Amino acid sequence: MVAVSGSTVFRTVRRHMSPGLAAVYRDAGHGSHEETAAGATVRLADGREVVDFGSYGVTLLGHGCPPVAAAVAAQLRTMPAATRSLANPAVAEFVRRLTERCEPDLGRVWIGSDGADAVEVATKLAMRVTGRTRLLAVEGGFHGKTLGALALTHAAVYHEGLEPLLRHVAHLPEDDPEAVAREAAAGDVAALVVEPIRGEGGVRPLAPEIAERWAADARSAGAFVISDEIQVGLRRCGDFCLATARGWNPDAVLFGKALGGGIMPISVMVATSELFQPLAENPGYHSSTFGGHPLACAAATAALTAIEEFAERAREVGAAVEAGLRTLRSGHPGIVADVRGTGLLWGVDVRGGAAGPVIADLAAAGLLVSPCLGSPGTIRLLPPMVATDAEIGRALEILDATFALQAAVPAAARPAGRC
Numbered sequence: 001m002v003a004v005s006g007s008t009v010f011r012t013v014r015r016h017m018s019p020g021l022a023a024v025y026r027d028a029g030h031g032s033h034e035e036t037a038a039g040a041t042v043r044l045a046d047g048r049e050v051v052d053f054g055s056y057g058v059t060l061l062g063h064g065c066p067p068v069a070a071a072v073a074a075q076l077r078t079m080p081a082a083t084r085s086l087a088n089p090a091v092a093e094f095v096r097r098l099t100e101r102c103e104p105d106l107g108r109v110w111i112g113s114d115g116a117d118a119v120e121v122a123t124k125l126a127m128r129v130t131g132r133t134r135l136l137a138v139e140g141g142f143h144g145k146t147l148g149a150l151a152l153t154h155a156a157v158y159h160e161g162l163e164p165l166l167r168h169v170a171h172l173p174e175d176d177p178e179a180v181a182r183e184a185a186a187g188d189v190a191a192l193v194v195e196p197i198r199g200e201g202g203v204r205p206l207a208p209e210i211a212e213r214w215a216a217d218a219r220s221a222g223a224f225v226i227s228d229e230i231q232v233g234l235r236r237c238g239d240f241c242l243a244t245a246r247g248w249n250p251d252a253v254l255f256g257k258a259l260g261g262g263i264m265p266i267s268v269m270v271a272t273s274e275l276f277q278p279l280a281e282n283p284g285y286h287s288s289t290f291g292g293h294p295l296a297c298a299a300a301t302a303a304l305t306a307i308e309e310f311a312e313r314a315r316e317v318g319a320a321v322e323a324g325l326r327t328l329r330s331g332h333p334g335i336v337a338d339v340r341g342t343g344l345l346w347g348v349d350v351r352g353g354a355a356g357p358v359i360a361d362l363a364a365a366g367l368l369v370s371p372c373l374g375s376p377g378t379i380r381l382l383p384p385m386v387a388t389d390a391e392i393g394r395a396l397e398i399l400d401a402t403f404a405l406q407a408a409v410p411a412a413a414r415p416a417g418r419c
C-alpha cells in the first residue's frame with residue numbers, strides 16, 4: 001500500500017483535482033482518509049471504523065469480497081492484460097456465465113468499463129438499427145454524464161450550456177400511461193430508456209402497470225426498450241434482471257457498478273440479436289480499449305457466483321434494514337418525511353429538502369451513505385449483501401442518534417445542503 005500522510009492526500013486533491021472534492025472528503029472522513037476495508041466496514045487512517053452503506057452502489061458484495069479478490073489475483077498471475085488480437089478465455093467465460101443468467105433472447109453482450117459506456121452503446125445501436133434519432137427517457141432518471149448518456153439524464157444542472165448537443169430526448173412524466181404512445185406516434189423514436197427504480201432520482205420506482213404499458217407501446221411503435229439496471233439490477237433490488245421479472249421483454253439490459261464484485265470496473269449491455277446487428281456485422285463499430293479487460297471479466301465471473309450465494313443473506317439484510325428504517329420514520333416524524341425502497345436500495349427523505357448536512361453528520365458518526373444527484377432531500381442507503389447483523393445494528397443506531405440530534409436543532413439553524 002502507498003503510505004501518504006493525510007494532509008498530503010487532501011492537499012493534493014485540493015490542488016490538482018477539485019477543491020470542492022477535497023472539502024467533501026475532509027468532511028466525510030473528519031480529516032482522515034480511507035485506508036483499508038472489508039465487507040461493510042471501512043477503516044480510516046486515524047484508526048476509526050465506519051460502516052459503508054454507500055459507495056454509490058458498487059460494493060453490493062462488500063469491500064474486498066474474497067472469491068472476487070482471489071479470481072482477480074489468479075488472473076493477474078496468468079494473463080493480466082488482453083492483447084485484443086487473440087481470443088481470451090476469461091472474457092468468453094464471463095460472457096457465457098452472464099448470458100446463462102439472462103433470458104435466451106438477450107444472448108449478445110458488449111462489455112465496457114462504466115455505466116455511461118453501456119448507455120452510449122445501447123442508444124447508438126438503437127439509432128443505427130431504426131434509422132431514427134429521438135429517444136425517450138423518464139423525468140428524474142439518471143443514465144450518466146457523457147454527452148450521449150447525459151441527454152437521457154434528467155437533471156437541468158448538468159445540461160446547462162450543452163443543450164444544442166442534447167436535443168433528441170423527451171423526458172416522460174412518470175404518472176402518464178399515454179406518454180410513450182403519444183411521443184412515439186410520429187414514428188421517429190429509436191428507443192425508450194428506463195430505470196425500473198430511479199436510484200439517483202431519489203429511489204423512486206416506476207409504477208409497474210405504467211412501465212409495462214410504455215414498453216408495449218414503444219415496441220408497437222418500432223422502438224427498442226432498454227432497461228438501465230446499472231444501479232438496481234444484479235439482485236440489489238431482489239431480481240437479477242428487473243425488466244425481465246416484470247415482463248417488459250427488453251431489447252437490452254444494462255448492468256454496471258456491482259458487476260465487478262466491488263473490485264474491478266466493468267459494465268455490460270446484454271441485447272437481442274436484432275439490436276446488436278451492427279456489432280455482429282462490424283465489431284469495431286463501437287469498441288473501447290479496456291472494455292472486456294480480463295481482470296474485470298474474472299472479477300465479474302466470480303461476482304455472478306457470489307451474488308447467487310449471498311441471495312438469501314441479501315433478503316435478510318434488506319428485511320432488517322427496511323424494518324429499522326420504518327421504525328426510525330415513526331420515531332422521528334419531524335426529520336424523516338418518507339422512506340422508500342426495496343431490497344438493498346433505500347431512500348430516506350429528510351424534511352426541509354437538504355440531506356447534505358445529515359449525510360455529513362452520519363459520516364462523522366460512523367455511517368457512510370450516498371446522496372442522490374437528482375434528489376437533494378434524499379439520503380440513499382445501499383447496504384451490501386454481506387452486511388453483518390452488528391453492522392446493520394450500528395448503522396441504524398447512528399441514523400437514530402443523528403436524527404435525534406437534528407431534531408434538537410431548530411430547522412432555521414440547520415445548514416443548507418451541499419448535494
Ligand SMILES: Cc1ncc(COP(=O)(O)O)c(C=O)c1O
Nearest residue numbers: 114115116142143144228230231
Ligand atoms: C442507473 C444508472 N445508469 C447509469 C449510470 C452511470 O454509470 P457510471 O457513473 O458508471 O458511468 C448510473 C450511475 O450512477 C446509474 O445509476
